[in-house]
Amino acid sequence: MSLIVQKYGGTSVADIARIKIIAEMIAAEKESGKDVVVVVSAMAGETDKLISLAHQVTDEPDDRELDMLLSSGEVVSIALLAMALNSLGYKSESFTGPQVGIITDAFHTRARIKKITADRIHKALKEDKIPVVAGFQGINEQEDITTLGRGGSDITAVALASALKADVCEIYTDVDGVYTTDPRIVQNARRLDKISYDEMLEMASLGAKVLQIRSVGFAKKYNVPLLVKSSFKEGKGTLVTMEDPEMEDVVVSGVAYSKEQSKITISGVPDRPGIAAKIFGRIAEAGLIVDMIVQNISENGLTDISFTIPREDTKKAMNLMSGLAKEIDALDVNVDDSIAKISIIGVGMRSHSGIASKMFAALAKENINIMMISTSEIKVSCVIQSKYTELAVRVLHDEFELG
């Protein structure tokens, strides 16, 4: 029998009316003869509400306790959805992350899944039940509750799909697929029928909020086909899958942007071997994720090092770097949080040249200054002032004829 994992995000279970609609959708899938395992997020807004409560208690809530707190959000939505399914006449059981054996490492608030036992899911499926699993949460080896970070429900879904050898992992969200760029910014943005894992990885990491980057990485690693669909309207969605030859015909598949980073610059750093290792070692120890790194040419034995990190980690990173700056005799540390990152992505880039310069020229034509550049085989990213974000996206979408 074919098995699918369906994941419903917060907006898909935002209220009781939505939960009932989702239950009907799941029931229809079950009726078509498939085994269905469902993963849900907390009801839209709940996680933010919980975080706000925590911050009313203290500026820096304890991470272990924050995970405990946040884990309650999904417990509400799984129970309500399982009730809705039961009331429709379908046997269903809800499970927390710990109950289905989602074992993670010990990094609270951003844990990684190490293994999934899934015994209770197998048992429920054998009993013809529909298991409804809490996304975003797991348990570490000390049996403390952990969470997987924002978007963690996608990871739960993909990891489960892989562990259960599901045929497909369907990610239901409030958009009907992956677009060439943000349709709120560019009117003629186009839904893509298909996109490769690598392209999706770049899109996700660059702020196209459809899928969480770690979930795409996971899906690629274990070759789990992802189907991104809307739970609000009918549609084919976008299939995220292995690269196939025809994809190369398109040079640039999409334009992505992210306003959710800050740039930290450590200036006047003595240009000695090992300094960069020290800086980014410290950052890594704290579990912070650095995106772009740029080091200037050294002048008088001093250099500047800039890097970008998720904006919510700015305070943590600044605390770390202020301490470190003294240790390494750097002159100053400062932060710029009015930046944006604009990127073009496409597997076709590999076989085409001049893509980057075309991008830089298009931005220059609009007097948009480029502060940092980073490239990979299939993407080019530029950090610019955030006020130019929308303009830059439109210019690049036109330049590469994506409409």
Add this chain to the structure above:
Amino acid sequence: MSLIVQKYGGTSVADIARIKIIAEMIAAEKESGKDVVVVVSAMAGETDKLISLAHQVTDEPDDRELDMLLSSGEVVSIALLAMALNSLGYKSESFTGPQVGIITDAFHTRARIKKITADRIHKALKEDKIPVVAGFQGINEQEDITTLGRGGSDITAVALASALKADVCEIYTDVDGVYTTDPRIVQNARRLDKISYDEMLEMASLGAKVLQIRSVGFAKKYNVPLLVKSSFKEGKGTLVTMEDPEMEDVVVSGVAYSKEQSKITISGVPDRPGIAAKIFGRIAEAGLIVDMIVQNISENGLTDISFTIPREDTKKAMNLMSGLAKEIDALDVNVDDSIAKISIIGVGMRSHSGIASKMFAALAKENINIMMISTSEIKVSCVIQSKYTELAVRVLHDEFELG
């Protein structure tokens, strides 16, 4: 070192300001050199909010899923309280019921604790931490989450106090102790310094809402002294403890009432041996708790059987009894939910006579009709029409000079 278990109810953790106050209170206790284990309920109103969500999904939510849903309420409060303690500089860890090994039977929504392993609490105490435990919840042998029924947090606290051999179990609530009767009804109601377990049991079972009956039974069984105090104002509270000789000097300690029951009458029941066993066997199988039972004298081989049950179980009980009435050829089943139960309680009754008749006379003088009577060694209860409740309480409080 002395060890106390403190339990804070929903109103004591109703909002962040209250949680911070509670954290200060706990910290002060810790500073005085005691080990403290804290049990908390969900924030006031949260459990009702969750139940209302469930009833928006379906009229009869699945019990297993209801337990899953409700368990989320305490997870929020334990995490926030542990955060508050950590932010004050006290090491604290929150634990769910399953995490501290609160093993229950399989009766969802009204499970009973079978055993407590408490390994994690011992470990936390050894590390000089303040464990904050979710009340009201446990885990059954199938590893499904269960809840202990309304007021279940008190049971968690008492059971933990017993398992940990605590010196005292302090129950913090919004009233400052146990009163001779409801002060909202009788102005000169008096706080009792001390009350025996048995009296408290009767008070609780009769609707004095300070303590949950099962928790008092538990406390009596394992001889855990309970101190009922207010978390809103200073005061000595009321100690619930073993009976001591001086308690017998007081004939009646209090007047209690309950409006939270319904009376179900099965009329025209063939008066055959085994019928009552059949009726109450069926009720027990469904996990419903019957309070008073009255069987009329048989006429023409037919009798009437009345009993009272918690009002929230009325629908369930009526469904059961309607089915059963056909099986046993009874004529009719009907329900009266505008009843109240009025009781006088006191260990001194054992050594005094005429207490019951004094009660009946006092009610008769006010033309209050008595529908059912039930007595125990230390209490007399009458079911009356609920509209007379307040009048009856005042009359009896005066009659037995409790002011």
